[in-house]
Amino acid sequence: MDKDSGTSRVIPVMVPMPAERPYSYAVPEGMPVAPGSIVRVPLGPRQVAGIAWDGDGGTVDPKKLRPIEAVFDCPPISGEMRRFVEWISTYTLSPPGMVARMLLRAPGAFDPEPPQQGLRLTDNRPDRMTTARERALELARDGQAWTRSGLAHAAGISLSVIDGLAKQGVFKTVELPPQPVVAPPDPLYGRPELSDGQAEAAEHLREQAARDGFSVTLLDGVTGSGKTEVYFEAVAAALERGKQVLILIPEIALTQAFLDRFHDRFGSKPADWHSDLAPKKRERIWRQVAEGQVRVVAGARSALFLPFSDLGLIVVDEEHDPAYKQEDRVFYNARDMAVKRGHLGNFPVVLASATPSIESRVNAQSGRYDRIVLSSRYADAALPDLKAIDMRKAPPERGGFLSPVLIRAIGQTLERKEQSLLFLNRRGYAPLTLCRVCGHRFQCPDCSSWLVEHRFRKQLICHHCGHNRPVPEACPECGTLDHLVACGPGVERIAEEVDRHFPDARTIVLSSDMLGGVKRLRLELEAIADGEADIVVGTQLVAKGHNFPAMTLVGVVDADIGLSNGDPRAAERTFQLLSQVTGRAGRSGRKSLGLIQTYQPEHPVMRAIISGDSEAFYEREIAERERSSLPPFGRLAAIIVSANERKEAEGHARALRLAAPASDVLETLGPAEAPLSLLAGRHRFRLLVHGTRRADIQAYLRQMIATAPKPRGSIRVQVDIDPQSFL
């Protein structure tokens, strides 16, 4: 009919590239395409997977129209998910095609899993019986289908026995349904004993998860208050009514312990989703999430884009964690997108943290979010006794960075055969190297940062872009030999100092540049938990949810790092980090100590940490943000200009700034003030835009970018918008 009338059907398709709108494709007659279908379409010289979208085909030159190649045999992307893509695109000012691309990151999953060959017993008997054959028949007698290797393994016989029987027609081959990647969780499996406070909180969350309806609950509980047990009850409630659950975890690759705890509660592990998943497993999980077979996913931020068929709850664990923020391509904060996802899907969202973000606290205060406080500590977990070491009064000896007070405490801890953790959030040996003769400082040629000496690797490394070079012997400026001096400490240097004081102790350095990658790191963390180290010197990596039962001393080497770096979130971040780190001690209930080296013990962050009075800190910080119109009151955004050549990026950034609409509402900071960095081979400039009134910063940025000269060639412009309240 279409052919006769000359009007074949046209449908928009979102293709995985930075297109501002879906492209139009012709639908071949009889092809079952509907909005949401995942389709294969020609795009330029190649074939890509795209998502059939809503609306009519648009007005495209009919000569350009090409036909959809095929529809994948795959559950369609739901309308809910398509609205989610559109919303994220508008909110983040990213092309919808790039957002859609995040949904299509498991290409192999669009085709059904090829069925496994299985064997089932027939009525035929073998010509001769042997003990091996007897065993195989015994196992297969129940009529279940077995895989060839599975049966051989279970019967303890070789594959040739099975093959022999199959050849004689004793087994017939059948198609096995795809194996589930994870066993289904049982909400009744390991119901925990909850304290009164926990039980009350759990009941509240259970109620919300047990019916339809959007809500956001901030689960705010001190370290060791048992937040996880509490939100597991919400998970159980959602599972009981047949809903799928997503638990977002920052950096899941390192948190094996979480999967174990989940197993203890639900009798099986959740599907885990993160970037270094093996492709095959990735595809199976994607597919089975879409088909509803996987009930619970624990994953990194990208799990938000899995095609759940019936999602009924999202938990964002450690909701304050900066790892939730994606800072390339599409700039988004998964915590906020999770809230919006719940809003669109009409189900509850739980944000859990011992140190909530200021944004979430403000949202709770204003009544947009519910807030549950777990104040009492659970079972035998005790917080350490915290003390500040005033570095002006108890300074380190010359050439060192550890106060005698801290060194003494380490010694005492060693004597008790317990573990110490020294925390310093700085990788490498020394953050700055300079020439004693001419004052030359080693700086990254591409960025605005100093080169950090890594003595173990014998390199100077830029922590921004990874630029590195061997440590030279002579100053490149004045040529003087052997007069380069390392300034300030990194973890390697602290370990060296510790070795000097305690040569017999087993000291280990933990940081992200540990040789051997994530796997090695996981092993080392386990070894430490088993007591195979006395002193651990680590970066923020040690702050994340690991339990070290024998750790009874935590020393913060330089608590002031990051307090004065100009970041509007500096105080918040420091507070969160120090809370997390000091919470590593005393998890076994043993008496433990936290010593915090600082030059400003009167600083509100230090006082909050030492006194344990976080309420005072939050009140103060929220008032401060409001006064200076910083997020979440005023709005902050960055325009990121990137190019292969530094000059190009700089030039375009300048042009953009000139294009900024004159306004008393917004202030733009130009290239001169914007730190330059090199990421993935591209020089990036950030233009900061600060909204001091309730202006729509998105509209402003849109106008600014539209007015400015169009970037040519390899120059790209992206926008990073800070979270706001969007409910």
Next chain:
DNA sequence: AGCACGCCGACT
């Protein structure tokens, strides 16, 4: 984002 087309340097 990918990919091809296009125009300038060192090589089988």
Next chain:
DNA sequence: GTCGGCGTGCTC
């Protein structure tokens, strides 16, 4: 004389 660098422009 060709292979290959990445600059530029396009994709329904």
